[in-house]
Amino acid sequence: MDKIAVEHKWNKLWQEKPVYKFDPENADNKYYVLEMFSYPSGSKLHVGHWYNYGLTDSFARYKIMKGKNVFQPMGFDAFGLPAENYAIKTGIHPQDSTLHNIEVMEEQLKNIGALFDWDHEIKTCLPDYYRWTQWIFAELYKHGLAYRKKAPVNWCPSCNTVLANEQVIDGHCERCDSQVIKKDLTQWFFKITDYAEELITGLDELDWPEKTKAMQRNWIGKSQGGEIVFDLADGSGSFKVFTTRADTLFGCTYVVLAPEHPLVSAITAPEHRSEVQAYIEEVAKTNEIERLSTAKEKTGVFTGAYAVNPVNGEKVQVWIGDYVLSSYGTGAVMGVPSHDARDYKFAQKHGLQIKRVIRGSTADVDDSLPFTEHGIMCNSGEFDGMTTEEGRIAVVKKLASVGKGELKTNYRLRDWLVSRQRYWGAPIPIIYCPHCGEVLDENLPVCLPYDVEFRPDGTSPLAKHHKFIHDVKCPKCGAPATRDPDTLDTFVCSSWYYLRYPDAHNGDKAFDTEWIDKMLPVDKYVGGAEHACMHLLYARFITKALRDMGYLHFDEPFKSLVHQGVILGPDGNRMSKSHGNVVSPDYYVNTYGADVFRCYLAFGFRYIEGGPWSEDGIKAINKWLDRVERYVHCAYGSYPSTDNVAHDERELDRVRHATIKAVDADYESFSFNTAVARMMELVNALAKYDALPVKNAKLYRETADDLLKILCPLAPHFCEELWSETVHSGSIVTERFPEFDEKATKLAETEILVQFNSRPKVRLTVDADLSPKEVENVVLNDERVKEALAGATPKKVIVIPGRLVNIIL
RNA sequence: GCUGGUGUGGUGGAAUGGCAGACGCGUCGGACUCAAAAUCCGAUGUUGGUGACAACGUGUGGGUUCAAGUCCCACCACCAGCACCA
Numbered sequence: 001m002d003k004i005a006v007e008h009k010w011n012k013l014w015q016e017k018p019v020y021k022f023d024p025e026n027a028d029n030k031y032y033v034l035e036m037f038s039y040p041s042g043s044k045l046h047v048g049h050w051y052n053y054g055l056t057d058s059f060a061r062y063k064i065m066k067g068k069n070v071f072q073p074m075g076f077d078a079f080g081l082p083a084e085n086y087a088i089k090t091g092i093h094p095q096d097s098t099l100h101n102i103e104v105m106e107e108q109l110k111n112i113g114a115l116f117d118w119d120h121e122i123k124t125c126l127p128d129y130y131r132w133t134q135w136i137f138a139e140l141y142k143h144g145l146a147y148r149k150k151a152p153v154n155w156c157p158s159c160n161t162v163l164a165n166e167q168v169i170d171g172h173c174e175r176c177d178s179q180v181i182k183k184d185l186t187q188w189f190f191k192i193t194d195y196a197e198e199l200i201t202g203l204d205e206l207d208w209p210e211k212t213k214a215m216q217r218n219w220i221g222k223s224q225g226g227e228i229v230f231d232l233a234d235g236s237g238s239f240k241v242f243t244t245r246a247d248t249l250f251g252c253t254y255v256v257l258a259p260e261h262p263l264v265s266a267i268t269a270p271e272h273r274s275e276v277q278a279y280i281e282e283v284a285k286t287n288e289i290e291r292l293s294t295a296k297e298k299t300g301v302f303t304g305a306y307a308v309n310p311v312n313g314e315k316v317q318v319w320i321g322d323y324v325l326s327s328y329g330t331g332a333v334m335g336v337p338s339h340d341a342r343d344y345k346f347a348q349k350h351g352l353q354i355k356r357v358i359r360g361s362t363a364d365v366d367d368s369l370p371f372t373e374h375g376i377m378c379n380s381g382e383f384d385g386m387t388t389e390e391g392r393i394a395v396v397k398k399l400a401s402v403g404k405g406e407l408k409t410n411y412r413l414r415d416w417l418v419s420r421q422r423y424w425g426a427p428i429p430i431i432y433c434p435h436c437g438e439v440l441d442e443n444l445p446v447c448l449p450y451d452v453e454f455r456p457d458g459t460s461p462l463a464k465h466h467k468f469i470h471d472v473k474c475p476k477c478g479a480p481a482t483r484d485p486d487t488l489d490t491f492v493c494s495s496w497y498y499l500r501y502p503d504a505h506n507g508d509k510a511f512d513t514e515w516i517d518k519m520l521p522v523d524k525y526v527g528g529a530e531h532a533c534m535h536l537l538y539a540r541f542i543t544k545a546l547r548d549m550g551y552l553h554f555d556e557p558f559k560s561l562v563h564q565g566v567i568l569g570p571d572g573n574r575m576s577k578s579h580g581n582v583v584s585p586d587y588y589v590n591t592y593g594a595d596v597f598r599c600y601l602a603f604g605f606r607y608i609e610g611g612p613w614s615e616d617g618i619k620a621i622n623k624w625l626d627r628v629e630r631y632v633h634c635a636y637g638s639y640p641s642t643d644n645v646a647h648d649e650r651e652l653d654r655v656r657h658a659t660i661k662a663v664d665a666d667y668e669s670f671s672f673n674t675a676v677a678r679m680m681e682l683v684n685a686l687a688k689y690d691a692l693p694v695k696n697a698k699l700y701r702e703t704a705d706d707l708l709k710i711l712c713p714l715a716p717h718f719c720e721e722l723w724s725e726t727v728h729s730g731s732i733v734t735e736r737f738p739e740f741d742e743k744a745t746k747l748a749e750t751e752i753l754v755q756f757n758s759r760p761k762v763r764l765t766v767d768a769d770l771s772p773k774e775v776e777n778v779v780l781n782d783e784r785v786k787e788a789l790a791g792a793t794p795k796k797v798i799v800i801p802g803r804l805v806n807i808i809l
Numbered sequence: 810g811c812u813g814g815u816g817u818g819g820u821g822g823a824a825u826g827g828c829a830g831a832c833g834c835g836u837c838g839g840a841c842u843c844a845a846a847a848u849c850c851g852a853u854g855u856u857g858g859u860g861a862c863a864a865c866g867u868g869u870g871g872g873u874u875c876a877a878g879u880c881c882c883a884c885c886a887c888c889a890g891c892a893c894c895a
Contacts (some may be wrong), residue, residue, distance in 0.1 A: 007823065056849095209813090209814095209889085210814090211812090211813045211814065211889080212813090212815070213813095214812055214813050214890090215813075215889095215890055215891075217812090217892090218811085218812060218890080218891060219891075220811090220890095221891095221894065223894070225895080241895080242894090242895065243895060244894095244895070245895080256895095287811035289855090298893075305879080314823085321893095323893045323895095324893085325893080325894065325895090327894095328894045329894070329895065332895095333894095333895045334895080335895095336895095340895075342810095342893060342895080343895085359883095411894095412894055436848090528824085529889080529890090530890095532890075533890085533891090602822090603822095603833075604821060604822085604833090604834095605821080605822085605860080606821095606822075609814095609815085609822095610871095611821075611822095612820070614820085614823095614834090614836050616820075616821075616833095616835075617821075617833060617834050617835095619834095620833060621833090623847095624833090661883090672833085673821090673822070673823085673832085673833095674822090674823070676820090676832080676833090677823075677831065677833075678832080678835075679832095680832055681831080683834070684832090687849095706855080725884080746859080751828095752828095753827090753828050755828085755875085755876085757875075758875055758876050760828060763828090795875095796875070797875095798827090798875055798876080800827050800876095803827050803828080804827055804828070806827085806875055807875095807877070808875050
């Protein structure tokens with residue numbers, strides 16, 4: 001068969017007259033399969049696209065054959081930096097390059113032969129989509145989940161512009177290499193922290209890879225402890241510290257405030273002022289990467305002020321240090337050098353007192369300082385003898401009773417900064433009025449103007465578009481006003497696209513609530529693991545926020561998640577132009593065809609693992625499909641029918657049923673490599689059978705038909721061709737996946753291994769349906785076994801039906 | 810440092826606690842052929858033995874069990890993510 005010609009033929013026929021379509025009338029039986037949509041880059045589909053889209057399509061096809069009403073849409077995450085950077089380099093407008101790239105990619109995607117539902121296609125850069133992205137911003141705003149505040153951003157003083165984190169390389173600007181500094185700018189945030197707790201607890205019920213759930217838990221960083229009030233010794237005020245180890249409070253010998261802490265300038269003593277000032281300026285210069293480096297020495301300066309340890313009234317020094325983060329907890333920590341490695345270093349360096357208050361709970365522990373293990377409290381007054389676990393609660397409760405503390409849970413998760421000083425994104429629908437201030441623009445879409453100077457020169461590109469910024473009146477009072485010049489992070493676009501797909505052409509709303517309540521959640525979501533803490537977290541947040549607003553009624557967007565592995569270059573490195581190890585699918589697709597390429601990707605790797613590319617074996621897959629073709633032709637050739645069923649026919653039937661059973665389970669669990677292996681075994685069985693002089697044409701044909709059906713998800717064009725070549729009418733694509741007969745998967749007789757004291761000794765064949773007791777009898781009465789026993793009486797006989805018998809002497 | 814994962818022949822990779830290495834690749838041998846390609850058949854964990862066979866063998870060291878790649882404990886290596894989060 002000329003596989004490539006055959007693929008072209010069926011591709012064309014299927015596009016003219018689709019053989020499968022999602023049926024909206026049958027939503028009760030829906031199965032929503034979703035691959036993470038792709039960024040429309042200028043280059044061709046790479047191996048990773050094929051791996052993700054090709055094999056997930058095989059899964060979707062399997063589900064269709066299992067009778068599911070599968071919905072598998074496709075679209076493009078079309079806003080974003082690369083298009084804009086490309087425009088800066090070449091002068092080609094992002095909209096033009098993006099829409100062109102999408103056209104090219106649509107064609108390429110069709111070559112895979114996947115059953116994407118193009119009627120529901122989404123392009124996030126078009127107004128009929130981003131209009132609703134803006135609507136989501138508006139709804140979040142109305143519900144207090146979108147707000148503006150000053151935040152530190154990466155600022156390049158030479159280019160005079162804000163940089164995204166990815167554009168900061170080792171603390172320097174990627175374009176001009178000058179040192180990046182932190183600058184406070186007013187930015188829009190989404191209040192994802194309101195959902196921190198539910199985003200953690202919700203993970204428990206999700207069928208997601210443990211790794212990904214762990215990453216999200218870690219990212220959200222729940223931490224239970226207490227806030228403790230320290231009064232200033234001079235009575236001029238107080239501040240709080242957050243700690244998870246209140247049990248060590250008696251060992252607190254100093255406290256450290258973040259340099260940005262609001263109290264710092266007020267409490268600094270005159271003789272320390274110049275030193276403190278210099279330190280704060282020094283800190284402002286260092287970038288965040290350096291500041292947060294664990295390797296960096298713990299620096300800090302004394303403010304000259306003293307605070308009172310509320311649990312024992314002791315006076316302790318107040319320091320400032322850059323290792324204390326203003327954005328976490330209260331921006332202040334207590335220093336307990338005896339029981340915290342970092343505090344220990346700090347205290348040693350600055351000559352601060354070290355006071356032990358926890359001892360080991362058993363004598364044999366190494367209790368040298370700093371002692372960071374759990375143990376028993378000592379030197380802690382009334383709390384002496386308590387375990388650290390009891391103490392960390394008891395101390396806070398005691399302080400709470402006198403108004404000096406409370407139990408508190410903190411999260412590491414920060415609110416989501418969504419402002420981007422970039423052109424190619426969805427404009428933020430906010431208007432600034434001189435009289436009314438910040439006003440939401442509900443007249444959507446706020447269209448992104450085409451004629452914009454997007455070369456970076458220090459301000460947001462949209463800020464220079466006079467008409468966009470100024471041609472607007474305040475919706476409240478009608479006064480001349482201005483628009484927000486920033487655009488939304490593209491992760492906002494991708495945080496809700498799965499909700500739009502089922503209702504992609506709805507012109508009245510983002511989606512119909514009743515309809516998406518039926519269509520969601522996504523039943524199987526497949527994409528790269530690199531999105532664990534970004535896209536996958538944002539999407540969960542947006543779903544929960546929309547649920548609380550009443551726009552939908554489910555808690556999680558993606559019930560079941562699979563990460564495909566990464567196909568590396570032949571050298572074991574990630575494929576990249578700089579490594580020069582990029583493998584293009586085109587050569588293989590043009591040489592062997594899309595089906596062979598897909599089958600090879602299926603067979604060569606564990607799907608979730610991936611691995612280095614190697615073309616060894618792609619020929620073997622090609623050869624194997626040729627064998628399939630040969631035996632299918634053989635089944636429909638000139639062999640006479642006969643009812644003379646010999647042992648080997650039963651064996652063929654057994655392999656057939658066992659294969660259907662195994663392949664069914666393999667598709668279900670994305671184990672495509674073993675699915676192919678099982679099918680190879682079936683072909684081997686057909687080959688043996690073919691060699692027999694006596695043939696049962698009916699069984700042979702049924703087996704060949706079944707083989708084509710179970711292979712169809714991985715090689716749809718190839719199987720369709722053979723299906724139509726033989727006597728069948730209609731498409732194989734929508735045939736039911738064959739059923740298997742459990743009884744038929746087993747042999748009538750099985751070989752069992754007889755072990756003596758767990759060592760293999762004798763093999764014998766017994767009827768498969770014997771009970772364990774009967775097997776034991778047969779074995780013990782076997783001549784060879786008797787001989788081996790030599791009259792000895794077994795102490796114990798262990799029978800594993802169908803497998804082995806272990807005789808213990 | 811923390812979290813998660815991985816570790817099996819020359820190689821990609823299989824194994825609900827029950828005969829490790831399925832299925833392929835590669836290699837070796839053979840058939841067909843004038844020859845080659847294609848195709849087909851056979852062998853292929855390591856070591857010893859002509860041999861039936863024996864011993865060893867799933868990163869290392871212990872343990873549980875009649876039985877461990879699989880379960881438990883301690884470690885090593887590599888990969889990924891997070892990392893001064895109080």
